[in-house]
Amino acid sequence: MKFSNTVAALATAGLATAHGHGHAHHHKRATETETVNTGPVEYSFVVLDPSKSGAPEAISINEACQGLADHKFEWLDTAVAAACSSSSTATPTSTSTPAPTSTIAPAILQETLAAITPSSSSSTVEPTSSTSSATAAATSSSSSSSSSGATGLTAEFPDGEIDCGSFPSEYGAVALDYLGLGGYSGIQYVTLVDDLVSDIVTAVTGDECHSGAMCSYACPPGYQKSQWPDTQGATGQSVGGLECKGGKLYLTNPGHKQLCIEGVGGVHVKNQMSSDVAVCRTDYPGTESETVPLSAVSGATHPLTCPDGDTYYNWKGKSTSAQYYVNPKGVSAEKGCQWGDGSEPIGNWAPLNLGVGYTKYGKFLSIFPNTPTTTKKLDFNVKLVGDNLSDECRYEGGTFYDSKGAISGNSGCTVGVTSGDAYYVFYE
Template identity: 60%
Template sequence: MKFNSVALTLATAGSLVAAQHHQHRHHHKRTVDTQVVSVNGESTVIKYELNGKEVTADFVCAQVKEGKLKYADGQPAVDACQSSVTPSSSSTQAAAAAPTQAPAEFVETSSAPATPTSSSASSSSASSTASSSSASSTAKGLNVDFPDGEIDCDQFPSDYGPIALDYLGLGGWSGIQYVSVADKVVSHISTAVKGDGCTSGSMCSYACPPGYQKSQWPSTQGSTGQSVGGLECRSGKLYLTNSALSKKLCIEGVGGVHVQNNIGSEIAVCRTDYPGTESETIPLALGNNDLQPLTCPNGETYFKWQGKVTSAQYYVNPKGYSTKEGCNWGDGSKPIGNWAPINLGVGENNGKWLSIFQNSPTTTEKLDFNIKIKGDNLGGSCKYENGKFYSESGSNDSGCTVQVKSGDATYVFY
């Protein structure tokens, strides 16, 4: 993956110096805590500091507009006030946390309130041993190769790792797409609704247990940026679509990321079915005092959207909702499902990157508990507390991101 960088300097009574800071942009929403711009059609990631403190895009934009800051002589013409990310599909898949080829960003402002003292750490990062046993206990056949072209399409392949999601009414599948292919791209996609089945001509996606993710998606993707994923149903039989990656249906991520529930009630954490329908249907039920792995895809080997590294997005529902309720497409009458208040972004690309961010622009609803990221060696801090996002440089209403420099990291709900 090619990385571009531009070091920009803005001038005022004090200098505003830019330092390289990579962040991942998925294909639909802005990355949290960022403002994105294009530099000569190339992708660049920038971090600005004023008098040794980080500043946000809003701060830069306002100060430049008011004439209080300007780019120093000889600097590239990058306008912080005209940034955007053009949506490429009708999906709700949002920005995640790993760095990749991406436009410039600005991070938190020194003019924001100072970061409050973090609440005391509850426990050290979870061990991989505990998370692995938790993950494997909910599935069978994780290490068994899938018998390509032998299983009927109406038989959900639970003997080969996937977890059946019967509550969706799709025969256990996490999503089904009926596709038409023309000129080597998917020209039309119809998404199955409750009661539909995996039939010939469809792509049938599936959920894997905690710590694992699906391995199958075709190289042929949507002509307008939509993603397609799962097994292919052809002539009544199920076929692998990505055997070069794995002949096993569920594969592990890079590991080292966990989620812990300390709030006293069940929490439904739901990953988007990506590549695929991009609905938040992949469930993780987190009981009180429960600790589970949160799958972090390998940026080098996992799905790439138009050549760009992607990462996993998780929706965090308010406390007390089951995965049956929360890991489903909602109608907006409750702050659950795709209307859940908070997203987590988890990705790996030259290091692991973890985010907590508001589910914007879908909702401004606040979560009824707090989230912090703890780790052995984090490049900064990130937490969501009482409806605000905090990092070492201040607070905001949109989100925060940290790099895991080494060791494990845990999202703690408290």
């Protein structure tokens, strides 16, 4: 019987100062513009075997590319064929009898970084009850100056009624006042040419959301912003948030009336240490700076937002996932979840990244180093545990491990989750 194995290629964008997709953003610095360039794209692969109900199994790029060369696999489509064509590790070999043809799925998660494997423990972790102050504030009812009578996360946002300088907290968004952007997580001043964004300048502390700007915002843990325009950057830059026109805020994705929408759920951070940890999501689509905060409180479990790759933002037709930066223990979210200068291993210079995504094949979770930005090691350990993980994956003592032991090249690990809950556990 012929089975058609599907291999998902997870595209990895390694950046010097931020993450991205091979494009550049401009970050405004007083009177000059600085271009932040991205690094090379890397890939990791997951086998999806129909005979095992699609249960994912991580494999190396060598195994994937050699399997293609030996005709054991074939691309579901050719979206990321460059993953192997650019690799010198796999070369075709001749076989007298071709192996059964399988199928390789392309870059299902365009934003998930590095290859990864699951936790050292496959035991199920029961969640503990934890509600962050940000969640409580966002879900509580509050009075509104608009005609909508906003009631937090469930409130429909009224186009053209709210001043651009008035942050829409009463509609579920979480104000980040410490960034100095009027509560917004990022502001992009865009230039439109022929229905494409030809130029993007990213605001810095002290700038405002005003006409001509895209004004992005954070949501409580477990939620993500719902707004981004169809019009994106001409060279692949992402743009997101509410649009400021004529001094008023407008939806850019009117199919969603609420500003914050839930992810698929089932992914959590469990902090078993005595110190709090700042876990920072990239503002994506948008500035792609790690400004969306989660304060992982000591002894508590928190939801980690996992976007649905089939319905959330698509980059050039490819599904995307979420990327998180893990700061050293004791660093506050206010300090760690913003652009850094490299003087400390925090923010975009934090030592460790998490990749979280979902497709029809299940969830894909990863742990990987923040290279080539930094070679610093995190001052605690991280492991993945859960109900149904495809492998082990842990970061311990600065080294990555899967079920086979230490990972060659220390490049990180990725696991698939077909059902149940999964937990990133922080421990010493």
